[in-house]
Amino acid sequence: MKRREFLRSMSAVAAGGMVSAPAVWSPAKAQSRQETLLIVSESGPNNLDIHGVGTNVPGYEVSWNCYDRLISHEMKTVNGTPYYDRDKFKMELAEDMKIGDMSATFKLKKNATFHDGTPVTAKDVKWSLDRAVTVGGFPTFQMGAGSLTKPEQFVVVDDNTFRVDFLRKDRLTIPDLAVIVPCIVNSELVKKNATEKDPWGLEYTKQNTAGSGAYRVASWTAGTEVIFERNENWKGGPLPKIKRIVWRIVPSAGNRRALLERGDADISYDLPNKDFVELKDAGKLTIVSTPYSNGIQYIGMNVKTPPFDNLKVRQAVAYAIPYQKIMDAVLFGLSKPMFGAPADKATEVAWPQPTKFNTDIAKAKQLMAEAGYPNGFETTLSFDLGFAGVNEPLCVLTQESLAQIGIKCTINKIPGATWRTELNKKTLPLYTNVFSGWLDYPEYFFIWCYHGKNSIFNTMSYQSKTLDGFVDGAVTAAAEGNKATYETDVKGFVDTAFTDMPRIPIYQPYVNVAMQKNVSGYQYWFHRRLDYRSLVKA
Amino acid sequence: MTALAATVRHARYVMGENPVTGFAFALFVLIVIAAAFGPYLVPHDPFASDTIVALKPPSLRHWFGTDQLGRDVFSRVIVATRLDFFIAIASVVLVFLMGGLAGVAAGYFGGWTDRIVGRIADTIMAFPLFVLAMGIVAALGNTVQNIVIATAIVNFPLYARVARAEANVRREAGFVEAARLSGNSEFRIVGFHVLPNVFPILAVQMSLTMGYAILNAAGLSFIGLGVRPPTAEWGIMVAEGAAFIVSGEWWIALFPGAALMIAVFCFNLLGDGLRDIVDPRRRT
């Protein structure tokens, strides 16, 4: 008997360990909960400075909220959601912008200060933009996209006046000053922490935010969490409503959903589409879905090597993609179809726009026969494992459908870190990927993805003199303000791309954000990350 | 012949005494049947998607429900048996060939052979084993054969040590001495006299590590290093289905998870039972 009692008490101890004590609620905790916003996402930043070497996309979000730029964008409303207005600029650190023929002059806000209290001067602006065009890598590349490439272009007129000289007429120059990269850094503070080996102080800004933005990073535990605190003296706009932002990294999508549903997390923007649809239907959370600006998920084919050098094969593939199945089973309807436009529909002066392809296996088989592959062939279909949630089912469905026209694909999962390297080799025969440009202009997309100068985003190695002519024409026409030529050229390159079909557009993805009902103020930005400054928690 | 008859009699006795082993053996037969005939028995094509019936709960038509692409989970679970069974068998055979032989050589010859095998085993043991398996698969590429190789390498020390200890004991045994005196070469002695005697002990290990092989493959799938889609494999099905648990589609992960557990469970219990048969004193 005694032995039983002993064992019983042992198992009671074990069972007791499983029951959690009731939550301890204190008024102070409730108060801080009110002023704190908890964001959960799959991955976090690896660097707090977008000028840093190899800064990842979550790092861009830190930069956007902790640094200011000279100018930013106004908001407009698209489908009921605040959406950045590509064509309307608002002042952030500048209080005034005058665009001349070959330069733009900015007057700085006189009372603006960095987080450490030092005033923001034209010297800081020049140092920051010099830094962006000099450090190399992504920031320099992005500055170059707006013809901002040389430090000589940035001129300090006086303490409060700053001028950007244009290299050439380019309508992307001003918009490029409103992207994340040209952020203004506290030059004195960073210089103090720079070394001979690291003249731009990248090591310091990797770990510390040295800006004038609405928030500053109070603590950062890589891979775990970032805590932001509001800058009470922010001059770039109205003081944000939320005092403290906690950004926790939760790798499991199921856990992120559970956290939202149980009301523990306030906001999350990377969940599987299915979860967004179900959360929307359940009605307990606010779900906002906005199409990616200038973005497309596509199937790419390497046009340099057989069999995809054959136009008929590419068309056959385009007819064999199970478009609607992908929309239903993979995306749960949360995307904009980029296929199946009516046959008589005129090409628009817009991008992205749908192709006229639909799933038509009979036609695809016929094209394969005409191309000289009546029995099909074998190939590999590659995707980025980093986005397996969408890519894997998409590829499985495509593989199954291509098998019907004799194309036997082996699916090749490529880890996220290796994906870009593999893509850049330009040897993958068949793959799916997303491209989306920060600057929302059709010609911008085509310069990178289709133009014969063969940028790294032209993953198909596509070459066409006709298309190049239209793209170059559109760029010149845009700079000169020649609307009619511009429109003809845009239609021209879209038509050429759809005729030659080196890449098959499938859909325009949505950015989905799920938040608690008491959270509002979400704004869509071209970079698709969260802007904390407008968020409100009731 | 009489030895065999005695073993059979002993096995029957152990099973009679230990119903759990009998049960495990019955499960094992089921698994073998599913592995051999699964593809001919299943009611649906395990790879055919049908997005109209995607994510449907278990029903008379789809016993285990359907997955995100409308594939029949029951058919996939059954068909996956062959691959998982293959991964398990192949990896234990491979590790038996590597670790078992190396261990026997080390135990029998001693000296440098022993030292080298011992060092290799020690080095592998000092690794965090799952991370080593991950590293091998990540470096070689995620194919079935690399998963098998990684699992075999990770289990190498276990086999080498057991085989070494057993061979070492038998080195001076009477029957080895007799073989030596009758002019057999050392290699012949190892191959025909020592190895057959060590084999039963290793067979116990093999049954136990078969379960580990399947768990290892499942873990690799969970972090994205599993087999290629759309291959049906329990681990990858559980890993894929895991994302659907919170949204209520429990059947996608649960059934392959249950199949996986039953198989591993069966191999483990069978290993215990085998141990009883091979070495009654060691029963734990």
Next chain:
Amino acid sequence: MGNLILKRLLLAVPSLIGVVIVTFLLTRALPGDPAAYFAGPAATAEAVEEIRVKLGLDQPLIVQFVRYIGDLSHGDLGSSLTTGQPVAAEIKRRLPASAELTLLGLLVSMAIAVPLGILAATQPGSLIDHACRVVTTAGVSLPVFFTGLILIYVFYYKLGWAPAPLGRLDIFFSPPPQVTGFYLIDSLIAGNGALFVASLKQLILPALTLGIFSLAPIARMTRASMLAVLSSDFVRSARASGLSSFTVVVTYAFRNAMLPVITTLGMVFSFLLGANVLVEKVFAWPGIGSFAVEALIASDFAPVQGFVLTMAIMYVALNLIIDILYGLIDPRMRLEA
């Protein structure tokens, strides 16, 4: 004793060298290209090449290895690409999280497995014995990530008993001042009861997940060891002298049977510390395991090398400690040494 330790340490050196070499080669064989990663999404081929030179990755493997060994001898484990932090600092910060979780998992496991093993040993061949075997074997037959997800689903999502699976602490608590790095101990040192409860709550589910997985070896060893002891002469004479069976089992047999169990615990601990990588991933636990997995997937050399080396050293140290403990507990061992 000192000789024994020294001998064991010397024996471990070749293993550690082997680990360093194999890890170095393995990470270099990973498919990723750190230069391309560093160069960013829009880099040209020249830019990638430039960074490759800067990182020293254009050098032959042997030169890279010599440099790595040089850094290692200064205690420099390099920096992680994905988190941007020095690896040594990351490991130092994350190790206590993993160790605390693993130790608690082991405690949970012992609390269940030891009584089960004793129970099974007292009635070998009975229904209880078989049930014990089936239950513990079932525990080790489940993939840990699956057990973890199910526990979260049931105890957090459905029942709401467990706190959100958000790592070591609820966001409204700050960690205690660091003494040991174990939140449970540090919060007690700081005298903060609420913090202790909060960190315990976060620990329960992941520790239970690990515990379930490690039931089998502990229960088996307990059972086997108890069986051996129970059939030994001194237990028989204790029984014969009329002591109650409870006293015999707990006071006499159990105490003597614990020695092999403790040895097993050491092995299980080092096994679990490496195996909990998946549990850490499921529970967003900021330990070294999840750190290593992420790094490996991202082809991020330095953390993988650092992690493997740390684990290897811990493995060697742990084995040494067990041997020493064994010597202290068991006088026969001491005599032999």
